Amino acid sequence: MKILVVGSGGREHAIAWKILNDNPNFELYCIGTNAGISEIAKCVELKTIEEIADFAQQSKIDFTVVGPEAFLAQGIVDEFSKRGLKIFGPNKKAAQLESSKVFAKQFMLKYGIPTADFAVFDDPNEATRFVEKKDEPLVIKADGLAAGKGTFVAKTKQEALNAIDLLMRKKIFKEAGAKIVVEKFLEGKEVSALAFCDGQTVVPMPGCMDYKRAYDNDQGPNTGGMGCVSPVSHYDKQMQHMTYKLVFERTLEGLQKEGIDYRGVIYAGLMITKQGPFVLEYNCRFGDPETQVLMLLLKSNLLEILQATVERQLSRMKVDWFGKAGICVVLASGGYPENYEIGYEIKGLEECKAIVFHAGTKKVNGKCVTNGGRVLNVCAVGETVAHAREIVYREIKKIHFEKMHYRTDIGLNV
Ligand SMILES: Nc1ncnc2c1ncn2[C@@H]1O[C@H](COP(=O)(O)OP(=O)(O)O)[C@@H](O)[C@H]1O
Ligand SMILES: [Mg+2]
Structure with missing residues (x-):
């Protein structure tokens, strides 16, 4: 079979790796490239969804998996389906759960899915008047996609007013x-x-915790993710059950009632409060770096699950997990997410015994060099989180590049 993976970060490397691990004879293709993916897939650089669909048609791709949300929000699944091409991910309408936070909040309110109380504004002056009257900390969120930078947690009124100014008057996004x-x-x-959701059945994956801040102890600026671990102690059996009942079942019911055919990954970003789980946001795709960990913990054949999801056959699938602990530590370029340099040679990859998924890397004259802010995802599986942590941090010591930075507290106290 010929499989196409759309996207070229650590998440997509992990998906490609898992598919190939389960089915060594498959031919893999990838939209975009990095030094890791290029070793297991034929990589092509294409920009638009029409170009990607043309490529899939010409290359006789049997099945496509989409990583990034932007393509889903633009309707890549609608385009593929129109041409009779098989593809994993929600269509454009369904992807609104992620592409519009206003849509998602109103949906949750309508279907009784626990989420923070909220108000929606399309006028900066009204938003300002509303915030002026409040004295508690607030969270201000851009409605649309902003590459993970559209949310402002405002501890003070002034911070909330600044966020409104940036989003609505200065229009930074x-x-x-x-x-x-x-x-x-x-x-x-x-x-x-x-x-996984096929429109009729929801099959939850193990809970993960990701680490968004750049430095240890959740200090420093927000990033695309500095690491991830699973399982998570505050997401125990009881909390998983509550989440299934209050979030996943109700989400599915709401989608069905709205006439939205959701087939793909539903990712609920949860806050576990004293009152139980609350949904902060939905994402309509695999998480990065969650996927790097989940692919290592998944025992079943990934492609079969993805196919069953597209064919609405999830209820017949057995989705098995190893029941172990997984960890992913991101090796970043010093200065990320602000100013950083690229082009440094990465040494020690051969000696490293951990599983390494590539993100911002590139092959230059046979050498692997840094090519982005998040460079490598070093991953390990263990009997416990502590065990996985021990392996991953031991193996990281073997890798080196100029100004390499990583957090040392991934998986600590979870
Ligand atoms: N209501 C909230 N209360 C506390 N923290 C929040 C709230 N909403 C969002 N956050 C914080 O902001 C982060 C980003 O918000 P999220 O809704 O996930 O948007 P995005 O990922 O699109 O930026 C969350 O991971 C969480 O740490
Ligand atoms: Mg988020």
């Missing part, structure tokens, strides 16, 4: 900030709860 959500700040611990 253009139309994505034309509408905003202002919501209550929730106290608790976060969990990434991903599930």
Whole structure:
């Protein structure tokens, strides 16, 4: 079979790796490239969804898996389906759960899915007047996609007013900030709860915790993710059950009632509060770096699950996990997410015994060099989180590049 993976980060390397691991004879293709993916897939650089669909048709691709949300929001699944091509991911309408935070919040309110109290604004002056009257911490969110940078946790009124100014008057994310959500700040611990959904059945994956801040102890700026671990102690059996009942079942029911045919991954970003799980946001795709860990913990054949999802056959699938602990530590370029340099040679990859998924890397004259902010995802599986941590941090010591930075507290106290 010929499989196409759309996207070229650590998440896509992990998906490609798992598919090939389960089915060594498959031919893999990838849209975009890095030094790791290029070793297992034929890579092509294409920009538009039409170009990608043309490529899939010409190359007789049997099945396509989409990583990044932007393509889903643009309707890559609609384009492929129109041409009779098989593809994993929600269509454009379904992808609104992620591409519009206003849509998602109104959906959750309508279907009784626990989420923070909120108000929606399309006028900066009204938003300002609303915030002026509040004295508690608030969270301000751009409605549209903003590459993970559209949310402002405002501890003070001034911070909330600044966020409104940036999003709605200065329009730093253009139309994505034309509408905003202002919501209550929730106290608790976060969990990434991903599930396969075929429109009729939801199959949850193990809970993960990702680490968004650049430095240890959740200090420093927000990033695309500095690491991930699973399982998570504050997401125990009881919390998983509550999440299934209050979040996944109700989400599915709501989607069906709205006439939305959701087939793909539903990823609920949860805050586990004293009152139980609250949904901070939905994502409509695999998480990065959650996927790097989940692919190592998944025992079943990934492609069979993805196919069953597309064919609405999930209820017949047995989705098995190893029941172990997984960890992923991101090796970043010093200075990321702000200013950083690329082009440094990466040494020690051969000696490293951990599983390494590539993100921002490139082959130059046969050498592997850094080519982005997040460079490598070093991953390990263990009997416990502590065991997985021990392996991953031991193996990281063998890798080196100029100004390499990573967090040392991934998986600590979970
Ligand atoms: N209501 C809230 N209360 C407390 N923290 C929040 C709230 N909403 C979001 N956050 C914090 O902001 C982060 C980003 O928000 P999220 O809704 O996931 O948007 P995005 O990922 O699109 O930026 C969350 O991971 C969480 O740490
Ligand atoms: Mg998020």
